[in-house]
Structure formats: structure tokens, C-alpha cells
Amino acid sequence: MALDSAEPEPKRMKTSNKIEEKLDEYLKNMKSATWNLTPIVEEDLYKPIPVVQASVGIIRDPKDISKTILTLNDKVPMKELQHLKRAQKKEIVICPLSYLNGAKIEEYLENNVKELKEVFEEFKVCDVPSRPPQVRKQFEESNKVWPCNFHPNKYNEKLVSGSFYNEQELKTHRQYMEMVFEVTKFYMKGLTATNIDSDKILRNLNTCVVVDPSIQSVVAVCFDNRLKHPVQHSAMLAIDNVAKTQNGGSWVADREKHETIDSTLRGIDEELCCHLKEKFPQVKFGAKKFKSKRDMSEEELQGNDIGPYLCTGYYIYLLNEPCVMCSMGLVHARAKRVFFCFNNSEFGALKSKVKLQTITALNHHFEAFTGFL
Amino acid sequence: MEEFMHRALQLGGEALQAQEVPVGCVFVVDNKIIAESRNRVNETRNPTRHAEINCIDLVIEYCKSKNLRHDYFQNITVYVTVEPCIMCAAALNNVGVKEVIYGCANDRFGGKTVCDVSKIYSNNYSLSGNLLADEAMALLKLFYKGTNPLAPDPKCKKILKE
Ligand SMILES: [Zn+2]
Ligand SMILES: [Zn+2]
Numbered sequence: 001m002a003l004d005s006a007e008p009e010p011k012r013m014k015t016s017n018k019i020e021e022k023l024d025e026y027l028k029n030m031k032s033a034t035w036n037l038t039p040i041v042e043e044d045l046y047k048p049i050p051v052v053q054a055s056v057g058i059i060r061d062p063k064d065i066s067k068t069i070l071t072l073n074d075k076v077p078m079k080e081l082q083h084l085k086r087a088q089k090k091e092i093v094i095c096p097l098s099y100l101n102g103a104k105i106e107e108y109l110e111n112n113v114k115e116l117k118e119v120f121e122e123f124k125v126c127d128v129p130s131r132p133p134q135v136r137k138q139f140e141e142s143n144k145v146w147p148c149n150f151h152p153n154k155y156n157e158k159l160v161s162g163s164f165y166n167e168q169e170l171k172t173h174r175q176y177m178e179m180v181f182e183v184t185k186f187y188m189k190g191l192t193a194t195n196i197d198s199d200k201i202l203r204n205l206n207t208c209v210v211v212d213p214s215i216q217s218v219v220a221v222c223f224d225n226r227l228k229h230p231v232q233h234s235a236m237l238a239i240d241n242v243a244k245t246q247n248g249g250s251w252v253a254d255r256e257k258h259e260t261i262d263s264t265l266r267g268i269d270e271e272l273c274c275h276l277k278e279k280f281p282q283v284k285f286g287a288k289k290f291k292s293k294r295d296m297s298e299e300e301l302q303g304n305d306i307g308p309y310l311c312t313g314y315y316i317y318l319l320n321e322p323c324v325m326c327s328m329g330l331v332h333a334r335a336k337r338v339f340f341c342f343n344n345s346e347f348g349a350l351k352s353k354v355k356l357q358t359i360t361a362l363n364h365h366f367e368a369f370t371g372f373l
Numbered sequence: 374m375e376e377f378m379h380r381a382l383q384l385g386g387e388a389l390q391a392q393e394v395p396v397g398c399v400f401v402v403d404n405k406i407i408a409e410s411r412n413r414v415n416e417t418r419n420p421t422r423h424a425e426i427n428c429i430d431l432v433i434e435y436c437k438s439k440n441l442r443h444d445y446f447q448n449i450t451v452y453v454t455v456e457p458c459i460m461c462a463a464a465l466n467n468v469g470v471k472e473v474i475y476g477c478a479n480d481r482f483g484g485k486t487v488c489d490v491s492k493i494y495s496n497n498y499s500l501s502g503n504l505l506a507d508e509a510m511a512l513l514k515l516f517y518k519g520t521n522p523l524a525p526d527p528k529c530k531k532i533l534k535e
Binding site: 229230231236239240243246247248249250310323324325326328329331332333334347349353354356359361362363 | 413416417418419420421422426429430433443458459460461462463464467468480481482487488490493494
């Protein structure tokens, strides 16, 4: 917009604010949120099911229906369309249209199922659902196209219900996400930027809080260090901090001091921990005491389960959708659930660019949730 | 080229002896190895301590000590015995190495085979594989015949019986 030179310049003061104020604004909005969190699932679970064309024959004599179905199941099994009921009244799916390879259905029957040549009085091409319905809503829609088999799955229904978490659970998750914002504020204290800049700055870093839900306790907290070390994104630091609570870890600045700290608290910087305890007096901090075959004698281990193991069972809370590196790191670490606030449209690997949690070839799959704001 | 992969394989062998997944890696600048490492996941109890990440760490320290900027990574050719996993492929993109040459493909976690990371990043390094692939694969097979001593994963035992 071109400003008339006679107009006074817009006040600069207005556009300049502290990143803390920006974060406070988000915090306020998050606290007043009334909606549920959104599970990030594969599209197949909620998108309408596409159709494919199939060759359908209309039976001359209804008495032949069951025999015809048996013969077809035997001679023309439809691997990709097993979710279809083969018959709908007198109409019977013979095969996907693609099986015909351009030939006429009469020729196809002649060549493949001679015995059924005469049972149909007419043929037509019908749309049928191309994939099995995974949730009831898809089932109902699919049935309008062609009758389908359906195996209801409670968990899938919960994922698409829009009410995955109950009120108490939502309160807990929002509280840990508030902690993510509080940690970000702690490290960005005093930083001034314009509104546009502050969003940009906040998208180019990340903050990570790791929680062990089995003991409702914060295990590790990390702020980003990617400007100084391109691999030290907060999730990668957090994975290492979890390792520190398990007698491991590789990014240790001061080994000697490190050894003096109670191992259950090695995942959280001391000064930060004090600050967070003040801000969140109701929250517990520290990992479960680590027990390992490697470090303990048989007697010490007696009656004790070994573990924790990596991030197994842990919940990960992040300011931004983790990048490809961090997301795969969290797969390697076997995290149970990952929560994030803002999308990472450039490199996000749980929602924006790819959904690693839905790649079946991988050996571990966590659940991902967003929708805090 | 082969001599660098031979060194990476040696490091992979060291990993195997230490009961780690046997993957080794060297970073090369001007025909000289400037960083080398192997998998240290069990040792550090950090599942992200793959050979490539360890090498990146070494280079960052080197840059710090020599007052070099991180664009030093642009000179680096990476030799790694197994195709970098999705995490390492992304990390190598983040730091911006010039080239990655690997031994055998990685069907379980590969940053090309399982999920093509190069589609997400714009400034890609060149990637090629199949250099001394049989040797790299032989190391992996030796490992998966045994068990991972730290994972309480019953699947490992299954593999033993097969
Ligand atoms: Zn990241
Ligand atoms: Zn890797």
C-alpha cells in the first residue's frame, strides 16, 4: 500500500513487541480452547473411498445365485476387491473391468468360466468401492455404492470421532504444551522482534518436553540449539537427555558435573527445572529409576523390571511439528505419542510433508496429535 | 573410492565387535578422511547415534576449533556402508554435504528406499549406492544372526531360531 507522503508515518512502536508477549497470547488462546486434539492419521481412514469399475452380470434365475458366487470365488478370485459382497440381489460382480483387458465380458466368461456362460441374462458396468471401509462412516457411504463387508474397529472409530481425549486428558496434554511455551519463553527472554519476525523466529526453532505418562512425570526438557549445531534440534537433544537418565547420552558438556547429578534428573537443566517447578507446582519432574542388566548385579535386579528403554511409552510435546530428522529420531527412540502445536510446512514429517507414523514399512509407529490452537 | 569404503567397512566391523548394528562411515575432503565413526547406539543408549550423526558431530567440533563456518560441509563426500536411514538422510541434508556414497540398501529405514527424503529437501547431495554392497550386507547378516543385547525385544530371539 502506498502511503500519502503527507500522512504521518505509522507508529513503529506498535509493530515491535517481545516474543514473550506473542507466546503469552498463544498461551491464553490455548487455555481457553474448548475443542479436542486432532489425531493425525492416514487419509485412507477418513477420506471417501474412491470407486473403480467392475463388470456385473444380472442372473437369469435366482436359484443360480449361490452356485454362481461359489464358482466365481473359485475361478475369478478378486484379490483387490475382497471387501465387496459379490451379489446384490440379482446382480453379481464378475470381476474388475481391468481383468477384461479390453475384451467383451462374454468372451471373458467363455475363456475363464465357461460354465457360467448361460446364467446371466444381461451385463453392465458398475462403480464399486476400491478399498475396504475402515470406519463406520465409510462403510455407510460405500454401501450406497455397492454392499461391502466391514470389520468394525473401536480404535479407528475413536481416531475419527473428534473426541479422542476426555476432559481430564485434554487438561493434562494442554498443561504439558503450556510447559513447552514456558520453556520457550525462558530461553527467549528479552528478545524483541516485529510480529512477523517473531512468528518466523518461533517456526525456526523447537522446544521439546518429554513425559513418562506411567508416572505422570517430566523426564526431559530441551530447547533448540540448531543455529550452533545443525543436528541439535530440540527433539534430538531430548532423545539424548532421555539417554542421560538411562546412564547414557553423548552430548555432555561437563562429564564430571554430570556424574554428580541424580540420574533421574539428568534430562532437565537444573536452573530451568527450578523455574518450571515454580511455574508448575503440581507437576512432577524426573525419570523412573533406571535399571539395566548391563549395570546391575543379579541381586540388585531381583524383583525389578529392567527399563525404562529409550523413549518407550513416553509422550513427546513439541512447539512445532518435528522435521524429518527429528521425527525419524523419535521413531528410532520408540516414542509412544507425539504432540505438537504448529505445522512445519517446509520440513514437517508428521503431517505437512509426509506422515512417518503411517509408513507401514517402519518397525515402530507412534501416534501424532495436534490442534492445540 | 574403494579404499574409503574399505575403511568404513572396518569401522562397521568394530561396531559388530561392540555388539552394535555394524554400520561404519567416513567423511572425506580432498581425498583425505577428516572424520570417521561407527554406530554407537547401545554404548550411548541413544538410538540416534548412528555413524553419520557421530561424524557430523566430529566435523562440527573440528569447525569450531578451526573457526570454520558450517558451509565447510559442502566439501564433504560421505562413505557409509549402509544407505543412510531417514533420520541421517535428513541430517546430511541439514548440514549440506556434497555427496553420499553407500554400500548396501537399507530396506528397514532407508532415506531413499523406505521414504525418499530428497523429495522434501531442495538442495540435495548426490546419492549413489552399491559400492562394496556384499561386504556391507555380510556384516549386517552377521549381526542379525545374533541378538541386540540391550533391546528387550522378543523379535530378536525369533530371528535366532530361524
Ligand atoms: Zn528437527
Ligand atoms: Zn541413520
